[in-house]
Amino acid sequence: MPERIYNFSPGPATLPQEVLAQAGRDIVNYNNTGMSLIELSHRSKDFMAVAEETESLLRELLNVPDNYKVLFLQGGASTQFAMIPMNLLGNGKSATYLNTGTWAKKAIKEANIIAGADVAYSSEDSSFNHVPAQDDYTVAPDSEYVYFVSNNTIYGTQFKQFPQSEKMLVCDMSSDILSREIDIKPFGLIFAGAQKNMGPAGATVVIIRDDLLDCTPDSVPTMFRYKTHADKGSMFNTPPCFAIYVIGLVLKWLKNTGGVAEIEKINREKAALLYQAIDQTDFFKGHAREDSRSMMNITFNLPTPELESKLVADALEAGFSGLKGHRSIGGLRASIYNAFPRQGVVDLVEFMAEFERKNG
Numbered sequence: 595m596p597e598r599i600y601n602f603s604p605g606p607a608t609l610p611q612e613v614l615a616q617a618g619r620d621i622v623n624y625n626n627t628g629m630s631l632i633e634l635s636h637r638s639k640d641f642m643a644v645a646e647e648t649e650s651l652l653r654e655l656l657n658v659p660d661n662y663k664v665l666f667l668q669g670g671a672s673t674q675f676a677m678i679p680m681n682l683l684g685n686g687k688s689a690t691y692l693n694t695g696t697w698a699k700k701a702i703k704e705a706n707i708i709a710g711a712d713v714a715y716s717s718e719d720s721s722f723n724h725v726p727a728q729d730d731y732t733v734a735p736d737s738e739y740v741y742f743v744s745n746n747t748i749y750g751t752q753f754k755q756f757p758q759s760e761k762m763l764v765c766d767m768s769s770d771i772l773s774r775e776i777d778i779k780p781f782g783l784i785f786a787g788a789q790k791n792m793g794p795a796g797a798t799v800v801i802i803r804d805d806l807l808d809c810t811p812d813s814v815p816t817m818f819r820y821k822t823h824a825d826k827g828s829m830f831n832t833p834p835c836f837a838i839y840v841i842g843l844v845l846k847w848l849k850n851t852g853g854v855a856e857i858e859k860i861n862r863e864k865a866a867l868l869y870q871a872i873d874q875t876d877f878f879k880g881h882a883r884e885d886s887r888s889m890m891n892i893t894f895n896l897p898t899p900e901l902e903s904k905l906v907a908d909a910l911e912a913g914f915s916g917l918k919g920h921r922s923i924g925g926l927r928a929s930i931y932n933a934f935p936r937q938g939v940v941d942l943v944e945f946m947a948e949f950e951r952k953n954g
């Protein structure tokens with residue numbers, strides 16, 4: 595087996611090594627059943643127990659109030675861009691959207707297919723290098739909800755404070771769910787693809803306030819109605835069994851690490867190490883405005899694109915993978931989600947200093 599390297603990939607992203615080891619064992623023989631975990635019927639006692647435990651850990655770690663349902667759906671986070679307006683914007687209703695990057699734009703496009711998206715703010719003119727402050731936009735009085743992306747994976751920006759509004763919030767938390775403590779109550783709906791901060795690709799978590807389950811127009815087909823999945827505990831049809839199981843392992847790992855409050859401290863520390871390294875020299879330049887910097891995806895540039903390519907190549911050779919920035923902004927991006935080890939950040943910082951000495 596080759597030695598494990600540091601994987602800075604934005605998603606699917608690095609997972610705790612002990613989770614991978616456990617999944618490896620269970621994929622051959624789950625809990626001495628003589629069957630693989632991926633051979634278990636989703637209606638079997640064994641798998642039902644896995645699903646129940648995963649949901650209850652998520653509820654516990656995120657402090658999800660009783661009047662919210664937790665769903666495990668397929669179709670990726672991107673399907674939610676359409677499912678949200680399909681379910682919540684019937685009969686000519688509209689909603690307010692904050693355009694802070696690629697994922698917000700895609701959600702706005704889908705909302706406009708189905709209903710009306712009122713884009714109250716956009717940071718596109720400044721290459722999405724920041725998120726808005728509270729008084730940078732107004733929410734239209736007839737809006738059903740305020741939609742935003744809590745962490746902009748591609749640009750490396752993050753809301754430190756969530757929007758304050760009388761309207762309910764709807765949030766794409768794909769790349770920072772479980773990374774910091776949050777209060778669920780202002781939200782009507784939160785969703786997150788698992789593959790950034792929770793587990794493997796294949797499952798999308800939706801946390802939805804239960805009174806919203808009844809406002810879906812009759813014209814919406816069965817599989818696209820939240821109520822369909824809520825009524826059947828995400829087992830209306832075959833759920834993404836493997837992904838749900840691995841999410842459960844990741845949540846156990848997170849609980850053993852000390853839960854969300856503890857991982858938030860660690861995440862702050864890791865991000866601070868990298869931002870310090872970027873700030874202490876003119877050789878590196880952060881993409882995100884300081885007030886909007888993400889703890890999860892750290893985006894930065896070097897003096898030239900050639901140096902950026904060289905850093906990516908040299909880093910790979912030194913055992914740091916996945917540092918190339920997204921094609922839409924170039925540069926570098928270090929994704930350091932919950933499961934990314936602190937030592938990997940320490941080592942990268944050292945590598946960057948050495949790279950500057952040689953090439954600066």
Ligand SMILES: *Cc1c(COP(=O)(O)O)cnc(C)c1O
Nearest residue numbers: 670671672697747766768769787
């Ligand atoms: C990755 C990502 C998505 C897209 O997720 P898919 O599961 O591939 O559809 C959406 N939103 C954010 C914030 C992301 O980081």
